[in-house]
Amino acid sequence: LIRLAVTNVQFHCCLLRSVPIFTGVRAKMSTQNYIKIGEDDPGYPINMFCVPRHYEEDLEHVLIPAGLINDRTERMARDICSDFKHEAIVALCVLKGGYKFFTDLLDKIKLINRNSGHSVPLSVDFIRLKSYQNDKSTGSIEVIGGDDLESLRGKNVLVVEDIVDTGKTMQQLLNLLHAVNPKCVRVASLLVKRTPRSTGYRPDYTGFEIPDRFVVGYALDYNEYFRDLNHIGVINEQGKKKYAV
Ligand code: HPA
Ligand code: MG
Numbered sequence: 320l321i322r323l324a325v326t327n328v329q330f331h332c333c334l335l336r337s338v339p340i341f342t343g344v345r346a347k348m349s350t351q352n353y354i355k356i357g358e359d360d361p362g363y364p365i366n367m368f369c370v371p372r373h374y375e376e377d378l379e380h381v382l383i384p385a386g387l388i389n390d391r392t393e394r395m396a397r398d399i400c401s402d403f404k405h406e407a408i409v410a411l412c413v414l415k416g417g418y419k420f421f422t423d424l425l426d427k428i429k430l431i432n433r434n435s436g437h438s439v440p441l442s443v444d445f446i447r448l449k450s451y452q453n454d455k456s457t458g459s460i461e462v463i464g465g466d467d468l469e470s471l472r473g474k475n476v477l478v479v480e481d482i483v484d485t486g487k488t489m490q491q492l493l494n495l496l497h498a499v500n501p502k503c504v505r506v507a508s509l510l511v512k513r514t515p516r517s518t519g520y521r522p523d524y525t526g527f528e529i530p531d532r533f534v535v536g537y538a539l540d541y542n543e544y545f546r547d548l549n550h551i552g553v554i555n556e557q558g559k560k561k562y563a564v
Contacts (some may be wrong), residue, residue: 332544337476351524353511354391356382362553374548377558383527385553388537389423391526395507396427398524399477400439407440414447420509421539424479444470453542453558453563454533460491476501481539482510486520515536
């Protein structure tokens with residue numbers, strides 16, 4: 320029974336992974352294409368890194384230092400470029416949390432474009448969503464800004480997100496996008512949370528899979544705080560209380 324279940328999971332993944340999204344692009348079939356941060360990974364002590372003084376008491380530990388985010392982002396950019404080949408893409412930044420990953424990922428793609436034989440024409444678009452208050456999802460997304468999605472019709476869209484938590488936000492966003500018939504939609508998320516609340520949704524490109532903790536920094540916020548922290552850290556109870564609304 321267990322083997323059957325495992326086989327089913329793999330079969331399901333292969334199906335998802337091998338569907339050509341558009342001509343010339345086929346996702347690689349691979350086992351684990353993200354860095355997995357373990358359940359009881361202690362991270363790094365706050366005082367081993369430069370952290371703004373105003374957050375020193377509000378974090379449990381640093382989970383992903385900025386340098387590691389940078390190196391992983393570089394490799395994700397390479398994977399994206401090799402999948403999209405010469406196809407033009409519209410990179411869609413999911414604001415606000417996605418802005419750091421978006422600019423850093425695009426800088427890396429632009430670097431590859433300047434320095435390698437083939438290049439991927441890039442344009443950018445933005446959408447602003449809100450679904451979290453304190454550390455809880457409000458359950459439905461609200462589009463509170465950005466251009467008309469109609470401009471994405473017929474385009475290859477790369478959605479760039481900071482985090483896939485339950486997956487509900489991304490699934491709702493994908494429904495909105497599919498309504499305007501893009502040529503293809505791919506999703507790159509820096510983080511994916513391992514949580515029992517997950518819908519099972521997985522992005523096409525993932526930086527890190529993280530434990531079920533509320534993380535902040537590198538543009539991820541808690542009620543708009545912590546975006547000005549350059550590492551990704553785990554907020555502590557004091558921080559949650561201090562910045563609660
Ligand atoms: N941190 C910040 N924003 C989020 C998170 C998180 O852990 N999950 C969903 N949105
Ligand atoms: Mg987000």
